[in-house]
Amino acid sequence: MYNGKTDPVEHVSHFNQRMAVNSRDKAWMCKVFPSSLGPIAMKWFDSLKADSINSFKELTQAFGSRFITCSRVPRPLSSLLSLSMRERKTLKTYSDRDWEMYNEMDSNFEDVAISTFKSGLPTEHGLRKSLTGKPITNLCQLMDRIDKYKRVEEDQQMGKGKDKVIP
Known part of the structure; x- marks a missing residue:
């Protein structure tokens, strides 16, 4: 409807x-x-x-x-360039925003998407270091690498909850 x-x-x-x-x-x-x-x-x-x-x-x-x-107006390339992972935000939140923005663009800027995603990560983030040390060549590789780091992030967050003692 x-x-x-x-x-x-x-x-x-x-x-x-x-x-x-x-x-x-x-x-x-x-x-x-x-x-x-x-x-x-x-x-x-x-x-x-x-x-x-x-x-x-x-x-x-x-x-x-x-x-x-x-009517849906396609997002300009500059909107993808302006994304970054903010303090205390999860990799999942950042990657979800990045993919949503990328999918709203009419043109295929795969190489730019890879580059801007990496540069939007904090310099000390493990994923950024991984992408610098072992560069990737397409979005599928980037998504696989992100998924690995998201699982690590989720495991770390679950581990923090285990230390709490319930009275």
Whole structure:
């Protein structure tokens, strides 16, 4: 259901995927499209003038134009460059933010992503030292290395809790 708050292009894309079997029947697509709309978008659809839409393409263009303010804007490369691991934050938190930011970019900056992730780590962090000593060449290798260090971090955090005595 389209709630009027998410990217309309993504919604149309998902709708087209769900309707792939019937995608040649554009009249049917026009008739079924409203069933994918929530209350806000349905209000817009109901306000369309009779015979104002002549094709499924026109319908999706009108839909996109109406909800354009909800379109997802790709993140610029500079947003990835500005990330760093802050004091007292976990590697998991830092890597989750980094991957989220990377995935919101339209272009593939794999080499930049690797470099900026490494430089965003504190100089004394074990993972940064590892990436400097044994450089990696792709994101899969980086993700594997991060996972190893996250497991160590999680084990260390669990170990801290074991020392506490419960009265």
